[in-house]
Amino acid sequence: MPHFVKPALATLVDDVPSGGNWLFETKFDGYRALSAVSGSKVRIYTRSGLDWTDRFHAIADALAELDLRGVLLDGEVVALDSAGRSSFSDLQKGLRSGGKNLSYFVFDLLAVRNKSIRSEPLSKRKARLKSLLKEAGREGPIFYTDHVNQDGAAMLEMVCRSGYEGIIAKRASARYRSGRGRIWLKIKCGHEQEFVVVGWSPSQKNRPFASLLLGVYEKGDLQYAGRVGTGFSQDELQQLGARLNRLSRRTPPVTGGVPRAIAKDARWVTPQLVAQVAFTELTADGLVRQARFLGLREDKPAENVSWEESEAE
DNA sequence: TTCCGACAGTGGGGTCGCAAT
């Protein structure tokens, strides 16, 4: 059986690359999974190389039926919602039931007959992968991840309008390279909007604060919307920390919805500051996921901050 | 010289399992 190889990782960029022989795939929101398959023997590894075959056993069983020889696959395990989008929260729930209702979108082939083909160009590896999976993937849960060869910008626009997470651009001529690099780029649809700063989480470390607590007005009530703890420079941390202290107050300005564990050490603030925040999506509880701080909006009064209608830019 | 990639360190939302309360 082929052994684990550290996966290639994409670098987040703002713009779709042009020129230079790129191919474009839709970005899935799931768990990265590399699979070593040899006949009925299957091992599925996480990004860091842990063996998660048991958690994904439904997929492992499907891989075992493909009758592959010494193959190493790279792809993403996802849960598809009713519209066919990959849903991260469904995935997290789906894992409880042993990996049923999960799909495996395979996008790269790293070894065949126990021999590494990582030095072959991506376009060639994908062609081999496609023919390998041709008979297999018809009804799932194993799928070949297709791509387009041009006009990534148009693809991004279409993908965002349909509510997906974004796209991945890959150099078609590049060999497989472990670790983060410029050979693979991710461009996210991303959401961005203003939030009222309603408080902060104190830091265990040597920082003015760990994260900002966010809120949004909904029908006159200020509701908790999660935290943001990254995106600040050293200067911003200091300056924001000082302003928060000046606005500090004893009672929470939000009406509710703050998880116990967070409310326990939360420090509250008069709702006055407005933060611009980017995030990938809202969780089932209406909290921002993968949020990063972009800056303060000094021009916006806090009372005007409510949910913006979800729409692609 | 400039840029890139690796690393360390900080932060988030989740799930799970186990130990302490």
Added chain:
DNA sequence: ATTGCGACCCCACTATCGGAA
């Protein structure tokens, strides 16, 4: 029964450093 914690998953970012381009 509830709570807390760490180890995993998904990540985000800043800051630094050495070597490649």
